[in-house]
Amino acid sequence: MLYQSKERRDGALQELRYSVSNNSEVLQSAKDKTGRKIVGVFHSVVPEELIYAAGLHPTRLFAHFDEPITLADAHMQTFFCSNVRAIWDQVLKGKYPYLNGVVIPTACEAVDYIYQTWKRHNPYEFVTSVVLPFKKTENALSFLAAEIGRLKKSLEGFTGREISSDSLHHAIELYNKNRELLKKLYELRKSESPPLCGVDAYYAVMSGFILDKEQHNVLLEQLLGELQSRSDSPRADVRLLVSGGCMIDVRVLEAIESLGAVIVADDTNTGSRSFWHQVDAAKDPLSALASRCMAVPSPFTTSSEERLQYISEMIREYRVDGVVFAIQKYCESEKFDLPFLEGEIRGRFGVPTTYVETDYLADIAPLKTRVEAFIESLKAV
Amino acid sequence: MAEKKKKGLKVNKAIGEAIAKCYQDAQTKRPLAWSLLAGGNPLIEIAHAAGIQLVFPENYGAACSTKHASGRYCEIAEAHDYSSDLCSYCRNCFGYIFAQDAEPPQGGMPEPDLFLMTTNACVHYIKWFDSLRLMYNKPLVMVNTPRVMDKGRVEDYYLEHTVREIEGAIAEIERITNIKVTHEKLSEAVKLSDELNDYWREIIEMQKAVPAPMNLPDIGNVLFPVVGLRGTREGVELMKQTYTEVKQCVAEKRGAIEEEKHRLMFLNIPLWYNLRLAGYFAEKGACFPFMDYAFYVWPPVKMDPSRPIESLAAKALYGQLNEGPDAQIDNLIRDIKEFHIDGVVIHSDRSCKVMSLGLLDAARIIRETYHIPVLVFDLDHTDERVYSDAEFKNRVDAFLEMLE
Ligand code: SF4
Ligand code: SF4
Numbered sequence: 154m155l156y157q158s159k160e161r162r163d164g165a166l167q168e169l170r171y172s173v174s175n176n177s178e179v180l181q182s183a184k185d186k187t188g189r190k191i192v193g194v195f196h197s198v199v200p201e202e203l204i205y206a207a208g209l210h211p212t213r214l215f216a217h218f219d220e221p222i223t224l225a226d227a228h229m230q231t232f233f234c235s236n237v238r239a240i241w242d243q244v245l246k247g248k249y250p251y252l253n254g255v256v257i258p259t260a261c262e263a264v265d266y267i268y269q270t271w272k273r274h275n276p277y278e279f280v281t282s283v284v285l286p287f288k289k290t291e292n293a294l295s296f297l298a299a300e301i302g303r304l305k306k307s308l309e310g311f312t313g314r315e316i317s318s319d320s321l322h323h324a325i326e327l328y329n330k331n332r333e334l335l336k337k338l339y340e341l342r343k344s345e346s347p348p349l350c351g352v353d354a355y356y357a358v359m360s361g362f363i364l365d366k367e368q369h370n371v372l373l374e375q376l377l378g379e380l381q382s383r384s385d386s387p388r389a390d391v392r393l394l395v396s397g398g399c400m401i402d403v404r405v406l407e408a409i410e411s412l413g414a415v416i417v418a419d420d421t422n423t424g425s426r427s428f429w430h431q432v433d434a435a436k437d438p439l440s441a442l443a444s445r446c447m448a449v450p451s452p453f454t455t456s457s458e459e460r461l462q463y464i465s466e467m468i469r470e471y472r473v474d475g476v477v478f479a480i481q482k483y484c485e486s487e488k489f490d491l492p493f494l495e496g497e498i499r500g501r502f503g504v505p506t507t508y509v510e511t512d513y514l515a516d517i518a519p520l521k522t523r524v525e526a527f528i529e530s531l532k533a534v
Numbered sequence: 535m536a537e538k539k540k541k542g543l544k545v546n547k548a549i550g551e552a553i554a555k556c557y558q559d560a561q562t563k564r565p566l567a568w569s570l571l572a573g574g575n576p577l578i579e580i581a582h583a584a585g586i587q588l589v590f591p592e593n594y595g596a597a598c599s600t601k602h603a604s605g606r607y608c609e610i611a612e613a614h615d616y617s618s619d620l621c622s623y624c625r626n627c628f629g630y631i632f633a634q635d636a637e638p639p640q641g642g643m644p645e646p647d648l649f650l651m652t653t654n655a656c657v658h659y660i661k662w663f664d665s666l667r668l669m670y671n672k673p674l675v676m677v678n679t680p681r682v683m684d685k686g687r688v689e690d691y692y693l694e695h696t697v698r699e700i701e702g703a704i705a706e707i708e709r710i711t712n713i714k715v716t717h718e719k720l721s722e723a724v725k726l727s728d729e730l731n732d733y734w735r736e737i738i739e740m741q742k743a744v745p746a747p748m749n750l751p752d753i754g755n756v757l758f759p760v761v762g763l764r765g766t767r768e769g770v771e772l773m774k775q776t777y778t779e780v781k782q783c784v785a786e787k788r789g790a791i792e793e794e795k796h797r798l799m800f801l802n803i804p805l806w807y808n809l810r811l812a813g814y815f816a817e818k819g820a821c822f823p824f825m826d827y828a829f830y831v832w833p834p835v836k837m838d839p840s841r842p843i844e845s846l847a848a849k850a851l852y853g854q855l856n857e858g859p860d861a862q863i864d865n866l867i868r869d870i871k872e873f874h875i876d877g878v879v880i881h882s883d884r885s886c887k888v889m890s891l892g893l894l895d896a897a898r899i900i901r902e903t904y905h906i907p908v909l910v911f912d913l914d915h916t917d918e919r920v921y922s923d924a925e926f927k928n929r930v931d932a933f934l935e936m937l938e
Contacts, residue, residue, distance in 0.1 A: 228895055230891075230894065232890075259680075262656065262887045265888075266888060267891075268683055270859075270895065273860065284683060284692075288678045290702075299689070453657055453660075457664060485619055485657065486657055489620060489658070489664075491617070492615040492616060493665065493668060508615075
């Protein structure tokens with residue numbers, strides 16, 4: 154049984170879902186309406202607040218889910234993450250007609266190096282990078298603040314307008330509000346009978362990568378209202394946490410929840426990692442933005458020990474019965490941490506784990522079989 | 535066709551001994567650090583200045599691979615859930631640790647007192663050494679250099695940050711080992727490193743000679759002192775010997791192979807388990823005077839011993855692995871001409887993403903610019919299991935025919 158009741162398809166969730174499924178259309182019409190240029194970003198380690206404050210519309214870049222990779226093979230070998238190869242393929246095929254530029258961070262191997270390919274072929278007006286430190290020291294913080302200052306200048310060069318401190322402050326407040334609302338939404342998942350499932354949460358977060366934050370906030374408030382008044386949600390007997398890199402393939406989450414489990418929490422670049430940490434609005438904005446970027450617990454900027462802490466807190470708070478590591482093929486930084494995390498989560502926290510591999514447009518059946526066996530084993534406990 | 539006599543530099547013997555000595559000393563000398571090699575890790579000079587014994591897990595990967603031990607080590611690592619997606623240097627290292635062999639290649643790498651790394655090569659570096667730190671519960675000293683995303687664009691604050699990182703690393707090393715790294719010791723190490731580098735630059739320059747004095751295996755060998763012995767007298771001596779011998783070869787027009795008909799460029803890390811492949815090319819009169827891995831990865835930054843930390847910082851930031859393929863392609867186009875190259879062999883290495891991205895673009899640009907044959911093959915530098923001799927030689931034969 155799919156863990157979703159009919160009513161959940163209505164209301165705010167319906168709209169959030171629509172924006173994800175029809176993201177090109179939604180972005181194009183936002184652009185037509187506001188005249189704001191659209192800037193794509195990779196990962197949640199780019200300070201989108203700056204892009205927003207520059208009068209641009211930031212969006213996280215994802216591959217449209219219908220297009221076998223063909224043209225990108227001439228530039229990127231198949232041993233790179235297919236999420237990134239698919240994006241590059243669709244860039245070459247002109248599938249992002251609304252896009253004006255892109256900000257690429259140093260992150261996982263695939264994204265780290267695509268900047269060079271991107272620049273060489275330069276498909277849009279604007280491309281720039283943000284270089285991230287791995288360490289969490291004061292030295293690293295002041296470096297990243299300077300690097301974000303460079304991003305600010307290059308955005309200003311692109312728009313021809315200075316980013317005022319008022320507009321930056323406004324953007325930070327708006328994004329903080331957005332993160333706060335998403336966290337409230339996740340709070341509801343702690344319940345014995347969570348009013349929203351993992352697939353719902355996926356749409357709630359993913360839509361934020363597409364919609365203007367003002368609009369997203371309105372929809373999230375509405376959704377929270379709708380969910381808080383709900384009392385008919387079924388009990389979640391098997392509570393799972395999904396951990397992985399860029400979990401863009403909703404079929405994976407649907408498959409897991411079709412097996413009678415509920416995803417109550419996540420540790421993914423497209424889920425909680427993207428909004429878990431706030432920007433301190435009282436501090437110097439560049440340094441405050443840098444602090445947030447450094448706090449994002451993605452493996453390419455975080456040691457496996459710190460990741461363990463993040464995941465273990467979630468396990469405790471969301472009373473997780475089992476962890477599914479769903480990791481993209483060739484996502485090296487996630488895969489590096491896997492043996493340590495699985496060992497510790499099982500050994501130290503006594504929580505069972507399983508591991509499945511995801512790949513762009515891959516057949517989902519083997520993954521489903523594996524997770525099914527895992528869920529059965531959890532039920533048997 | 536009868537196999538032509540395989541030649542090689544005489545200095546190779548001394549280099550082989552230096553490699554063996556490094557592993558022998560690692561068995562007894564303390565403090566011992568496992569250190570990363572690529573990209574001009576500034577901690578190598580600093581460790582030598584401090585008298586810390588070093589071993590290099592990447593070099594150990596190559597050493598295991600030449601002894602055909604890596605396939606098994608990679609397999610063992612995979613059995614411990616280290617995915618086959620990860621670089622085979624890392625898998626070789628984990629497999630070696632888990633295997634606990636009684637007689638590993640070169641006697642193995644004993645448990646270290648500390649780990650030394652700089653983040654100026656690949657993302658693997660960070661995760662690899664972070665994993666090792668947890669496995670051994672030993673301190674990791676990390677110089678967190680920023681990646682240079684645009685050719686030559688090293689902002690002032692990149693340098694300042696790197697200087698502070700190196701200063702911090704020295705303080706940590708002093709605390710961990712109780713050894714003082716004085717300015718004198720450090721500037722002496724930087725001076726020696728720079729001397730070594732000067733010889734290396736000259737040697738590279740002499741590879742432009744026709745016939746070329748060194749072929750792929752010679753270059754692969756010389757790499758050990760070039761990277762591992764930077765900052766030591768021993769390293770300078772080896773480079774001096776190499777330089778003298780290479781110079782003499784050039785003067786006497788003595789080539790690395792019997793009859794040099796074709797001059798090839800090799801891109802990416804060689805197949806360590808099959809260095810004989812150069813012999814296969816040599817039989818057909820093809821020599822490799824150029825290997826980007828050896829010539830670009832360690833940047834040609836001139837160092838100033840009176841400002842050792844700033845010099846090491848600059849060295850850490852420039853270099854192919856930290857600057858990415860963008861800088862590389864322009865250099866390749868220049869060097870194909872300068873080294874009189876008439877064919878390019880590209881190893882698209884599934885293990886080393888940082889060196890492999892951009893190679894498909896490079897192949898296309900080289901073909902368009904020079905209309906010379908380019909062979910691109912997908913393999914792995916350490917993990918022999920993905921290699922098929924017959925298949926590989928078929929491709930090489932077809933490529934060599936195009937050269938004729
Ligand atoms: S799935 Fe992994 S490799 Fe792919 S883009 Fe995301 S973090 Fe990078
Ligand atoms: S990925 Fe490349 S640079 Fe990184 S450790 Fe492996 S071989 Fe070296």
